[in-house]
Amino acid sequence: MGEEPQDMKGRILKPTELVSYQDGSVVSRMITYTPQGTTTMFAFAAGSGLSEHTAPFDAVLQVLEGSAEVTLAGENFQVVSGDMIILPANIPHAVHATVPFKMMLTMIHA
Structure with a gap:
């Protein structure tokens, strides 16, 4: 870890190895950044989360490991490894x- 996004281009990456769990925390690591969008890896300790918020762009959340509850417009969804929302x-x-829980978030800046 500690590599800059440009150092990861043209290599095989193992998404679950790009971020590590830290007790009581949410850890994030941006792995791509362009004017068109970003890809960010997240590792959530059990019981941690991101409070309700909005973003100005569509995003694809892909579960890499574990499970979580995603609330979207007041509706709860249980997501597990392999799911996308x-x-x-x-x-x-x-x-x-x-x-x-680990996830990859791809935000499309359109």
Whole structure:
């Protein structure tokens, strides 16, 4: 870890190894950044999360490890490893890890 996004281009990456769990915390690591969008890896300790918020762009949340509860416009969804959910722009959403949980978030700046 500690590599800059440009150092990761043209290599095989193991997404679950790009971020590590830290007790009581949410750890994030941006792995791509362009004017068109970003890709960020997250590791959530059990019981941690992101409080309800909105984003100005659509985002795709892909579960890499564990499970979590995603709240989208007041509706709760249980997501597990292998699942994806699209978070529409300007719609309130939140993420709460029920167990240690890793995800990849791809935000499309359109």
